[in-house]
Amino acid sequence: DTEVTQTPKHLVMGMTNKKSLKCEQHMGHRAMYWYKQKAKKPPELMFVYSYEKLSINESVPSRFSPECPNSSLLNLHLHALQPEDSALYLCASSQEPSGGYEQYFGPGTRLTVT
C-alpha cells in the first residue's frame, strides 16, 4: 500500500462546530505532516509529527489541534474555526522526518467554514 488516505473528502462546518479530519498511511512512514492550501497558493506547513511526537508547530492557532494516536494515523481536530480557515487540508507522510525523503501527499479534505 503506497497511498496516504484522508477522510472526509469534503467538510462544511459552522463556526461553532467541532469536527475532525483523519489521515492514514500504511507504508511504515515515521513522519507525518499537515499542510493547508488556499486556492491558487502553495501548500503551507502546519504541523510535523516525528515518531508520533509533535516536532514542529508553525505558529498555528489553537483552534487547530493535531493528534497522532499511532504511527499510521494522524488527526486534525477543528474547533471554533473562522471563514478564512476554508481551504484544502493536505496530509503527507515520509519514511523518515529529516529532509531528503519524499513526502507522499493524500488527496486532501476540502473544508468550508460558514
Place this chain on the structure above:
Amino acid sequence: GENVEQHPSTLSVQEGDSAVIKCTYSDSASNYFPWYKQELGKRPQLIIDIRSNVGEKKDQRIAVTLNKTAKHFSLHITETQPEDSAVYFCAAPISGGGADGLTFGKGTHLIIQP
C-alpha cells in the same frame, strides 16, 4: 527559516517545445529540493528531486539542475505534451535539519498550447 522564490508564475509553451522553471533558496544548509506537479483538484505529486551532492538529475523528459553556489535550481521539461499542463511547485526543507516539513515556491502554471 528557508525562503523559496519561483519564476515565472505562468508559462505558456507550444506542444513539443521545452519549458524551464527556476527557483532560488536562501538557506545554504538546505540539502534536498523536490519538484511537485499538481493538477486541478488533485494532490501534489513528486515528479523529480535532487540532493545537494548532485548537480543534475534526469528522468526521461524531465531534468533538474542545482547550483549550490548561486543557490538556485531549475526544472526542465523537454518535448512538452498536453498532459504536462498543471501547476508546478519547487520546494526545500523548511529548516536546516531535524524533523522537516517543506516550504514551497509560489508555483508556476504551465500551459501547453496545442
